[in-house]
Amino acid sequence: MDALAGQENPGSSGRPGPVLHIVVVGFHHKKGCQVEFSYPPLIPGEGHDSNLLPEEWKYLPFLALPDGAHNFQEDTVFFHLPPRSGERKTVYGVSCYRQIEAKALKVRQADVTRETVQKSVCVLSQLPLYGLLQAKLQLITHAYFEEKDFSQISILKELYEHMNGSLGGSALEGSQLYLGLSPRDLVLQFRQKVLILFKLILLEKKVLFYVSPVNRLVGSLMTVLSLFPGMIEHGLTEGSHYRPRQSIAEEDIPAVSFSLGNSPTPSQISSSKDEDTEIGQVSLVEPSRPEVSATEPEVDANGSIEYLRPPSHTSPESVESDWETLDPSILEECVTDEGEVWNLGPGPCEHHTKDTITSGSIPITVQPQSKTGQAVFTPGLISGLEEDKYGMPLAIFTKGYLCLPYMALQQHHLLSDVSVRGFVAGATNILFRQQKHLSDAIVEVEDAKLNIHDPELRKILNPTTADLRFIDHLVKHVTENRDDVFLDGTGWEGGDEWIRAQFALYLHSLLSASSQPESEKVLSDYGSAFIAMWKITHNYRVWNSNKHPALAEVNPSHPFQGNYSVSDVKLRLSHSVQSSERGKKLGNAVVTTSRNMVQTGRAVGQSVGGALISAKSAMSSWLSTFSQASTQEQQEEKH
Known part of the structure; x- marks a missing residue:
């Protein structure tokens, strides 16, 4: 194990590959979720078994080992991490969670004090290959747990080298990007x-x-x-x-969110239906923070200063018009990516053209045709x-x-x-x-x-x-x-x-x-x-x-x-019936009426008459609304 400590990101071809790290996150009975292993180390110079995290990735353990995971034998998580200092792009994480009974372990370490052991094996990648990474990671996670000895980490190092060797070369096809979606x-x-x-x-x-x-x-x-x-x-x-968040330490987060199985019990949840910011005595309101100045500069990874005006209010409601979305100065320069770019292959929108549809007719099919090329x-x-x-x-x-x-x-x-x-x-x-x-x-x-x-x-x-x-x-x-x-x-x-x-x-x-x-x-x-x-x-x-x-x-x-x-x-x-409670009631009434018509042969005349009257009334009301909407649209078009 010590032989892996401090090694840099080698890659199979002497250059960094798309996979940044292989990480194991476990649940400690006293410390909660924590990183137990990373290859290469998350922080250069640290050992592969260091629990230290980059500040930008402080939420990694809670993302890789999801809330309420103990309720499932296994699970898979896709998550995103912000770029670290000096980087510009999102880091894509895929985590495979499993749990095993402690008594089944061949080697039981001293910190295993619970009946079950929960761990996640995680891949941090520069490419958004969620399904492909998941397929490979599930197999390795299964094999890692089958060892029943979590000190055997050579398989994780091999996973890192294999993924960088297989993903860092040729172009990737669309089928790989959308695997599992x-x-x-x-x-x-x-x-x-x-x-x-x-x-x-x-x-x-x-x-x-x-x-x-x-x-x-x-x-x-x-x-x-x-x-x-x-x-x-x-x-x-x-x-x-x-x-x-910088204002409070992780220990200040309510205890309900610190344990692995933190889905609240009914007693923790207030029975009231209001939309208060406190639920079951667990405050979810962020402590007061200094207001951001409207002219406070935002410095990106390249050292460029960008001014982004925050909303004029602090309401959580989204008001797009309050945001300054474009800085005219950026029109004068082309933003380029100085980092290495992997070819992700053809995108779906480039392969298709649309059939011409005659105005005034309802098309039967619209089928974009495939083109060759990338x-x-x-x-x-x-x-x-x-x-x-x-x-x-x-x-x-x-x-x-x-x-x-x-x-x-x-x-x-x-x-x-x-x-x-x-x-x-x-x-x-x-x-x-x-x-x-x-x-x-x-x-x-x-x-x-x-x-x-x-x-x-x-x-x-x-x-x-x-x-x-x-x-x-x-x-x-x-x-x-x-x-x-x-x-x-x-x-x-x-x-x-x-x-x-x-x-x-x-x-x-x-x-x-x-x-x-x-x-x-x-x-x-x-x-x-x-x-x-x-x-x-x-x-x-x-x-x-x-x-x-x-x-x-x-x-x-x-x-x-x-x-x-x-x-x-x-x-x-049909849309009205499926989308509204009133429509669903109408649909149920029609079904009930139809059933009664079949079962009651003697009262066919009355049943049919009643059904027709009800249906005519409902349809007339709906058509009236539809007609009013159409008239309003025509008036708007004239103006």
């Missing part, structure tokens, strides 16, 4: 809510995913992000640029991200908008930090979900619920008729092919890549339409209120500040534009 499963579970969630993130709102165990949480969250062209490959490099990404002039010819990925996760697939309770303060504009984050602790005032929407993955707190925001995100056609097109193709075992991850129409291509088409068309003069009528197919709100976001302003000639080949209209038809009435009614 299934849009088909996402569409089958969330249906029309997938598009609402997609547009919610475009608005840079505070979105919290909630479910347990962690592997299901991070899988759902990252699958949603994979629908954005180029986002996984190049769009998350600034998504974890937050400052660890996507070309170049540094964005303003965003600093690696962009394709369409300006993808959008600069969503920049300037204080965070992407945290899994958040530890110790990071709770980030939800209300004035330097954080917004976030897409995942949590398993119920304390996060109960703090509704700290987010704009909560995605309950287990029940496929999307709870948007602000009624006005819900109205803005309500799907248009064209949007409903788009998502119905996706759901039908996925549903029709759900039993095709050969389609899972490899097929085209109805498959994972096909779904990503549809969302790339949707976003390209939206951007193309938004850049056209006098396109109000076209943009109404996406929702006029949504477009107005989107155009003041940071990501749209960055995109719109540069020219993207490639969009000239994209039809500047909604892929599913067209005149209203009877099919649209059915779609709207």
